[in-house]
Amino acid sequence: xxxxxxxxxxxxxxxxxxxxxxxxxxxxxxxxxxxxxxxxxxxxxxxxxxxxxxxxxxxxxxxxxxxxxxxxxxxxxxxxxxxxxxxxxxxx
Numbered sequence: 062x063x064x065x066x067x068x069x070x071x072x073x074x075x076x077x078x079x080x081x082x083x084x085x086x087x088x089x090x091x092x093x094x095x096x097x098x099x100x101x102x103x104x105x106x107x108x109x110x111x112x113x114x115x116x117x118x119x120x121x122x123x124x125x126x127x128x129x130x131x132x133x134x135x136x137x138x139x140x141x142x143x144x145x146x147x148x149x150x151x152x153x
Contacts, residue, residue, distance in 0.1 A: 068095075
């Protein structure tokens, strides 16, 4: 991958010194560590957006189900699973 872009940032001198000391102790270039941190951040953000979209779609499916009368009340779900738990307990 081409490394033609330059990224400049301001940070506290203490943070820079600590970061540089840690990268030296790990025998790794600071720029390599920063690139890895940036890649990890980008990946986490993408995953978070994908997860949010997944949840949004699931909620929309559930809302549509309720609007069309196919939904179940909380009391119905609780009663169903109480019966399932009781059946399972009796099998043990």
